[in-house]
Amino acid sequence: MKPAVAIVEPKTPGNIGTIARAMKNFGMDDLKLVNPPEFGRDSEAYGFAGQAREDVLPNYDEVTFDELIENYHTVGMTATTNEDASHHVRFPFKTPRELAESLQDVTTDTVLIFGREANGLTNEELSRIDEVCSIPASASYPALNLGQAATVTLYELRTLTVEETQLPDVSRERADEAEIEGFYGAFSDLLETVGQPTEKHEKNMRMIRRVFGRAHPTGREIATLRGIVRRANQRASASDTPRTSRNDK
Template sequence: MTADAGSSREDAHTVERRETPAVAVVDAETPGNVGTIARAMKNFGFADLLLVDPPALDPDGEAYGFAGHAREDVLPNASELSFEELVDTYHTVGCTAVTNEDDRGHVRYPFSTPAELAERLASVDSRTAIVFGREGVGLTNEELARIDEICTIPANPEYPVLNLGQAATITLYELQDLALEETQLPDVERTRAPEPLLERCFDAWAGLLGEINHPEPKRAKADRLFRRLVGRADPTEGEANTLLGILKRARDRPDRTDDSD
């Protein structure tokens, strides 16, 4: 076995045994908040909902009403536990909008954005919980002091505070690769048109410049700009064929006799 092969198998084993993070909600103020988070979990592949001091969740109430299809599995399978059990059992990531600016205040510092967190947690083999606090005040300093790391969503400094459902949805969206193997979007590989076809487009463009009597000294620059524009666009074969057809049609248009016609 080569070193590369051994490394690949080890990496595959690590990914296979890494658990999808749980989502914990501490002292939710309304059942609707819990339902909204459960729905976001269902959207992005998370299943393990942990509730600390939750409100009553009536199957006929707003929690189940807000949960969408998560009412069928995520919400009824939620586990209730104490905050002490949460921090003792899981590697905890506390979500907050308010951070400290540097290490002079280390209760809310250092911190990661959800995107940074997603990249790092992909290689962490530990029972992990993403922890959200109350709708009004979030997680307290006392709670954050017992949490392992901090996550925050970059936002307008004049108003960085999101409501609980928004914060959970954005965070879980960024972390979805930790939970989902695929999404509803088709896995379509974009293929650049073959170079001979693109060269025909460039020739047609040059022919059009001559047909419209574009000033001769400016044609080289126009050719170059068009080539660079198409080069950055990476057109597909279908797009290039359509472009070529339009350029040829414009170049080969019937001559106009005079303005009176």
């Protein structure tokens, strides 16, 4: 079930628009605002919302914090967490990826609650929330701005909200083994033409195989590379052919 997204007392309309846009990006559409500033069609909220200005943003619900607690399974987002279990306000917590996994089979209405730009959610608010989520970041500067935090979180939760686009099957895109072997043969011929020492030939070819084995080149890529190697071999062969001088005529 798609979670709703709530912002508590946002100060900047631009952040509201940024989060609405992230919601649109990752398949969410239920935006809740707790005590928001006034904003209209000419505000930064609509300017930053992109295509979300047509549906997500104008359809937001203004609610109270109490209404979120009473009607939803609540997930409080915070950058500051406790280090151990001796305090339970901000501990234990999940990362956004762990949260996505835990919500996979949950059918209860869920809301992700983001706090204020300056100081996030208070301890009192977090004490009333069902679970806590935090984004792992550098200990020297763990606080992301509101728009960044929402975008990262909603990206991780996309498995709950977006049908993954059909990606190409890499195993089918990879060049046929015969095509790759043909490239190896052309490269081996080039090594011989340029006078690569015989004792190094086997080692060099093994390295080439390992490189291309990891790369999984496509048919077009391997054909292009084989053509380049073939032309290089032809040039190298031509440069080794003795030229007839005028005195030989």
